[in-house]
Amino acid sequence: MPVYRAPLRDMKFLLNEVFDYPSHYAGLNQGENATSDIVDAILTECARFCEEVLSPLYLSGDEEGCHLENGEVRTPAGYKEAYDQYVQGGWQGLSSLEEFGGQGLPASMGLLKQEMMGTANWPFSMYPGLSLGAMNTLQLHGSEAQQQQYLGPLTEGRWAGTMCLTEPQCGTDLGQVKTRAELNPDGSYALTGTKIFISSGDHDLTENIVHIVLARLPDAPKGTRGISLFIVPKFLPNDDGSLGERNGVTCGSLEKKMGIKASATCVLNFDGARGFLIGEPNEGLNCMFTFMNTARIGTAIQGVGPAELSYQWSLAYARDRRSMRALSGKKEPDQVADSLIHHADVRRMLLTQKAIAEGGRAMLYYAARLADHMVAGHLENDQKKVDKYDDKLGFLTPILKGFLTELGNEAANLGMQVFGGHGYIREHGMEQIVRDTRIATLYEGTTGIQALDLLGRKVLLMTQGGAVRAFTLKISNFARKHVSNKAMRPFAWDLLKLSGQWNLLTVRLMLIARKDRDIVGSAANDFLMFSGYVTMAFMWARMAAVALDKLEHGGAESEAFYKAKLATAEFYYERLLPRAQTHAASMLSPSRNLMQLDADHMAFTD
Structure with missing residues (x-):
């Protein structure tokens, strides 16, 4: 079975030698604990978790997939145990605020963690990954009461989060959203409608799931100007933080997908589900962009991840597999044929994968520094600083998401090509990388x-x-x-x-x-x-x-x-x-x- 090895040497090369992260962290208010020793220890431990716990579940999770039983989603064998280890390790709160139970480290540390997790097992990483976007949205736009109620359990990892945008009649064109939100006497809202393609929409990894939902108030203007944002928990929390009654949101079906089969992609039905307004009425799209930009940067990792994984596996195969003799003469005269790695065209494919993986990683780490400054601006209530780095990051975000996912697809297909016919066979894992990677150019906005x-x-x-x-x-x-x-x-x-x-x-x-x-x-x-x-x-x-x-x-x-x-x-x-x-x-x-x-x-x- 193929294995994943975290590219720590290359990661540290970028962090310490190319982008001088030690000095960068020293200049951040939330970077005082991100010393070189601590960063190295975190990277090493995360690599171990990804290599020993997540990577072995990659192929088996795809074989089994998720199941819908009596309206509840069951994840593949081993996922619940792996998630429990993830929570026990404190990984979810790595870059979250200390006041809500996080470790208060810079945002870029979370990206380093996500890269290793996403490369080792992208379908698994999507479950906690969606929660991070929900946490960011609540941190920036939620009321103090909402933050106190939801951010603690989300930071700990006991609860998970989603974002619910897409509906059967609309994808990118969110002006067509039809989900209704009607005011209840107690100030909450009753949401009714159907959302599709909801990643991590339901699962058995956490005790509660917090849905961040776009919906339309009865008197809302038409188009995108009339969209509001709501919190809709699967279980309504009590005042003491315990779980109360089941809310009116259910999983109607699981999407039958080309790839990422171990990640639950759900059709969610909201039947008068009780929700709570985030921010101001009709300003939901502005709030949601916090979530979407987070998700887009995260999706860019799915360009780097498959390039790295397919390169690791195809490189190992090219070293071991022998076929024909090199055109420049025998390279391994004692063997029946030369290894694939001695053939120029195979080298072309391998080096393309390597260049994409390492070049893409550098692009991500460059952008991560900007994200650190933008987050620092938010924490310091320095809107001028926020706007400055938001503009810089906003320019790079579509390049990261669009370009890197397209090249990630190319790298995954090249890995399959190196294997030849064996790449088309499931046991080697190469065709799974191709299937899993294809979605990256589609969600959170297609390349177009x-x-x-x-x-x-x-x-x-x-x-x-x-x-x-x-x-x-x-x-x-x-x-x-x-x-x-x-x-x-x-x-x-x-x-x-x-x-x-x-x-x-x-x-x-x-x-x-x-x-x-x-x-x-x-x-x-x-x-x-x-x-x-x-x-x-x-x-x-x-x-x-x-x-x-x-x-x-x-x-x-x-x-x-x-x-x-x-x-x-x-x-x-x-x-x-x-x-x-x-x-x-x-x-x-x-x-x-x-x-x-x-x-x-x-x-x-x-």
């Missing part, structure tokens, strides 16, 4: 929605290109600093040219959009992918700079590691980064070639 958010909202509408100019300035400043270094010059020159091109493309699209509004939709996906490739190039250049410095000034004990970093950076720049130019050409192609064919003529039948 992320692309429209990036180009349409963040770049053109909200900042008139300013977001691109600000980020490319960082890239250009880094490149200029290293352009005089002979070893770094190829990376630096490419970054300078790409920075200028990114700005030029943005301006050209702004000008074209004045006459052709469809260009935003037709160019958005290519713009997002171009942005992703350039952002990852920036990360690989930063890693290459550190590796070169270590090799020159005493990193001999890890010489092989740093040389591998440089080789992978060169591979990325020479083999993967050229894809950006295809996206550049495609985004400027007129929307006419997409829209000229009449909808009635898209298909012809005799």
